[in-house]
Amino acid sequence: MTQLLRIEDLHVAFKTDDGLVRAVDGVSLTLNAGETVAIVGESGSGKTVTSLSIMGLHKKGSAEISGSISLSDHGTFKDVVSLNDEQIRDIRGRAVSMIFQDPMSSLHPYYRIGHQLAEAYLVHNPSKKKEAMARAVEMLDLVGIPEPAKRAQEFPHQFSGGMRQRVMIAMALMNSPQILIADEPTTALDVTVQAQILALLSKLKKEFNMGILLITHDLGVVAQVADRVNVMYAGRIVEEGSVDDIFYAPLAPYTLGLLKSVPRVSANNQRLTAIPGQPPSLINLPVGCPFEPRCEYKQHSSESGCNVTKPELIGTSDTHRSRCHIPESLRKDLFGKEIKELQS
Amino acid sequence: MLNFIGRRALFAIFTILIVSAVVFAIFSFLPFDPAALTCGQRCTKQIIAANRIRLGFDKPVYEQYWLFLAGIFAGRTYGSGSAAFTCPAPSFGYSFNENACVTDMIREALPITISLAVGALILWLLLGIGLGIIAAKFRNRWPDTSSSVFVLLATSLPTFVTGLALLIWVTIKWKLVPLSLTGYTSLVDNPYKFFQYFILPWITLAIAYAAIYTRFTRAALLETLGEDYIRTARAKGVGERVVFFKHTLRAVLAPLITMAGLDFAGLIGGAIITETIFNLPGLGRLTLRSVYEFDLSVVLATTILAAVVVIVMNLIVDMLYAVLDPRVRVV
Numbered sequence: 001m002t003q004l005l006r007i008e009d010l011h012v013a014f015k016t017d018d019g020l021v022r023a024v025d026g027v028s029l030t031l032n033a034g035e036t037v038a039i040v041g042e043s044g045s046g047k048t049v050t051s052l053s054i055m056g057l058h059k060k061g062s063a064e065i066s067g068s069i070s071l072s073d074h075g076t077f078k079d080v081v082s083l084n085d086e087q088i089r090d091i092r093g094r095a096v097s098m099i100f101q102d103p104m105s106s107l108h109p110y111y112r113i114g115h116q117l118a119e120a121y122l123v124h125n126p127s128k129k130k131e132a133m134a135r136a137v138e139m140l141d142l143v144g145i146p147e148p149a150k151r152a153q154e155f156p157h158q159f160s161g162g163m164r165q166r167v168m169i170a171m172a173l174m175n176s177p178q179i180l181i182a183d184e185p186t187t188a189l190d191v192t193v194q195a196q197i198l199a200l201l202s203k204l205k206k207e208f209n210m211g212i213l214l215i216t217h218d219l220g221v222v223a224q225v226a227d228r229v230n231v232m233y234a235g236r237i238v239e240e241g242s243v244d245d246i247f248y249a250p251l252a253p254y255t256l257g258l259l260k261s262v263p264r265v266s267a268n269n270q271r272l273t274a275i276p277g278q279p280p281s282l283i284n285l286p287v288g289c290p291f292e293p294r295c296e297y298k299q300h301s302s303e304s305g306c307n308v309t310k311p312e313l314i315g316t317s318d319t320h321r322s323r324c325h326i327p328e329s330l331r332k333d334l335f336g337k338e339i340k341e342l343q344s
Numbered sequence: 345m346l347n348f349i350g351r352r353a354l355f356a357i358f359t360i361l362i363v364s365a366v367v368f369a370i371f372s373f374l375p376f377d378p379a380a381l382t383c384g385q386r387c388t389k390q391i392i393a394a395n396r397i398r399l400g401f402d403k404p405v406y407e408q409y410w411l412f413l414a415g416i417f418a419g420r421t422y423g424s425g426s427a428a429f430t431c432p433a434p435s436f437g438y439s440f441n442e443n444a445c446v447t448d449m450i451r452e453a454l455p456i457t458i459s460l461a462v463g464a465l466i467l468w469l470l471l472g473i474g475l476g477i478i479a480a481k482f483r484n485r486w487p488d489t490s491s492s493v494f495v496l497l498a499t500s501l502p503t504f505v506t507g508l509a510l511l512i513w514v515t516i517k518w519k520l521v522p523l524s525l526t527g528y529t530s531l532v533d534n535p536y537k538f539f540q541y542f543i544l545p546w547i548t549l550a551i552a553y554a555a556i557y558t559r560f561t562r563a564a565l566l567e568t569l570g571e572d573y574i575r576t577a578r579a580k581g582v583g584e585r586v587v588f589f590k591h592t593l594r595a596v597l598a599p600l601i602t603m604a605g606l607d608f609a610g611l612i613g614g615a616i617i618t619e620t621i622f623n624l625p626g627l628g629r630l631t632l633r634s635v636y637e638f639d640l641s642v643v644l645a646t647t648i649l650a651a652v653v654v655i656v657m658n659l660i661v662d663m664l665y666a667v668l669d670p671r672v673r674v675v
Contacts, residue, residue, distance in 0.1 A: 055579055085584070093581035100579075105572040109671060110594050120580040155670040171580065 003072070004179050004211040005031040005054070005096075010067035010081075012049050012058070019283040023049040025235035026067075031179065031211040036202075038214045038222045040258070041232035044279055047215045050232075051181045054213070055098050056080050056088035071096060072178060094124045097172035101184035103164035107156035113140070113167055114152030120174040132174075139170035143200060162193035169200065176208055183215040198225050219262050223247060228319070231255045234280055234290035237313060241320035248339060249332070251322035253297050256335050259342060289325060297334060301325040349663055356659045363651040368412060371644045372405045381638050382440035398423040399438070412437070436648075437641030439634075446645045449630060456528050457626035460618070461611040463542050464549035469604060472554035476561020481588065483566065491558055498555030507548040507621040514544060528625070545622045549615060553607060560603065564596040571595070598668040602661050609657035613650030 117136035140148035
């Protein structure tokens with residue numbers, strides 16, 4: 001397996017008038033060619049900040065970034081954190097591309113679709129106008145837009161939401177990048193369109209042998225397309241593992257909470273089980289486990305250390321790791337029962 | 345597109361008719377006898393009565409309005425026999441105070457006002473948009489702060505202060521621009537004199553408007569910079585300069601042009617204060633004088649003219665908007 005992306009101990013903090021916001025607090029993850037890695041978490045957990053760091057899209061001066069983001073530029077590894085503006089710009093859209101949550105506002109309303117796509121190519125291959133336009137039409141065709149040559153002459157407002165997201169994907173693939181970051185790519189779309197876009201992403205992943213980093217809060221999407229999952233809470237990864245690990249044998253109380261709060265059709269008029277409380281302020285993080293105030297299982301912690309120290313990310317196996325003070329055997333027991341209940 | 349323009353143009357003509365009718369009605373119901381205003385203090389009743397008939401004030405209002413409209417297209421002859429006089433089409437009436445056709449008076453004043461407005465427009469667009477761009481580009485740094493100082497000063501200073509200050513310092517004290525004694529010279533006849541004649545009025549008007557445009561441009565640019573599609577452009581690898589001067593500026597252009605069109609229309613109606621300070625015999629001064637002298641036919645004509653300019657500029661702005669914003673075209 002070719003590794004494409006390796007993030008190590010990434011910290012991102014923003015200075016605000018109220019204090020330092022630690023949006024990302026020691027995140028490490030990897031992405032290989034041909035796989036989809038999901039980052040899951042609720043709003044403000046640091047998913048998007050992590051992905052924007054990979055693109056080097058944080059405003060200069062506003063964000064304090066440390067750690068390393070090692071990214072394969074078609075074979076050569078580059079550390080995004082230490083690159084200068086021009087070097088990062090050169091990587092964007094060529095080695096790594098990104099598609100965004102809201103396709104309705106992510107395309108420039110005043111430029112033709114073909115022009116916007118071609119621009120992505122021209123930025124990295126100047127003075128190849130003809131090729132750029134041909135490539136734009138080719139990519140539109142590839143993402144399933146009918147009459148691509150004609151549609152390339154149209155403006156974004158003439159496209160539906162799903163079609164615009166296809167355009168965004170086509171734009172992201174103009175330079176055949178190896179890494180694609182998809183930040184909530186289906187959140188703004190109808191459910192039927194969601195499935196189409198996810199299928200398209202899976203198809204293109206194989207065709208381009210890309211690694212996809214999928215940012216989402218939708219566990220349904222994760223179950224559908226992800227190979228590995230990172231669950232984030234308050235700027236840290238609280239659990240990582242394969243899709244099966246996360247869905248059938250979760251070991252972090254937060255992951256279990258997320259699973260329990262997914263609405264199910266089978267449950268007859270049952271109330272939704274939400275995780276009580278709110279995520280902590282990222283300015284004044286608790287000394288102990290950030291999830292402790294909302295945790296239903298903290299009384300099981302043997303060390304009674306939940307509000308004293310932050311738990312480490314410890315592995316049950318090579319691939320499945322989680323953060324929790326409760327002894328692992330006890331967790332397997334407790335959470336296993338709940339999962340069984342959920343599945344029944 | 346043609347359909348769009350056609351519909352807007354028809355609507356504009358309709359609006360002009362309504363506006364002219366309303367203005368005409370207002371002037372007809374004023375508590376003055378328009379015939380009595382046509383001659384001086386030594387007027388006799390006979391003269392007033394004769395003038396009333398000559399100018400058509402004896403007829404009902406709707407007929408007067410019809411004659412007024414017809415005059416615009418066919419010209420109008422007042423009175424009959426040897427005492428008759430004719431204002432050729434387009435005739436907007438006759439001024440007894442000046443003994444001249446209103447159209448001729450406007451024809452003399454209009455080039456001055458247009459020169460004033462166009463020059464000021466160019467100047468304030470350059471200054472306002474330029475400063476706005478600089479302020480947005482160097483947000484919260486010294487160029488931004490200094491442009492805020494300019495905006496604050498320029499918006500708080502009324503034109504009669506900046507105009508007089510310019511006149512006193514630049515013309516009288518420093519003698520940089522000579523006081524024009526020859527009056528208006530057209531751009532074609534003598535460009536040098538033309539610029540000398542207009543430079544200070546242009547600056548006076550431009551300062552006042554540029555302040556608003558600086559603030560608007562800065563705010564609009566900064567707002568656009570936060571848009572999702574700007575992030576998309578950056579994510580494509582587009583350089584900061586192109587992001588700013590192509591993607592961002594392009595989005596700000598359409599609202600700026602709307603603003604400029606309407607402000608320009610307002611100026612054609614007459615920059616009364618500026619024209620008065622610099623003694624420019626433009627439409628503003630003409631209107632002001634006519635109001636003082638109760639020269640109703642002139643006030644009527646300039647009022648309708650101002651309305652027409654606003655309506656026509658609106659039409660032009662609409663069309664430009666359709667060119668600039670693809671979303672408008674389909675509607």
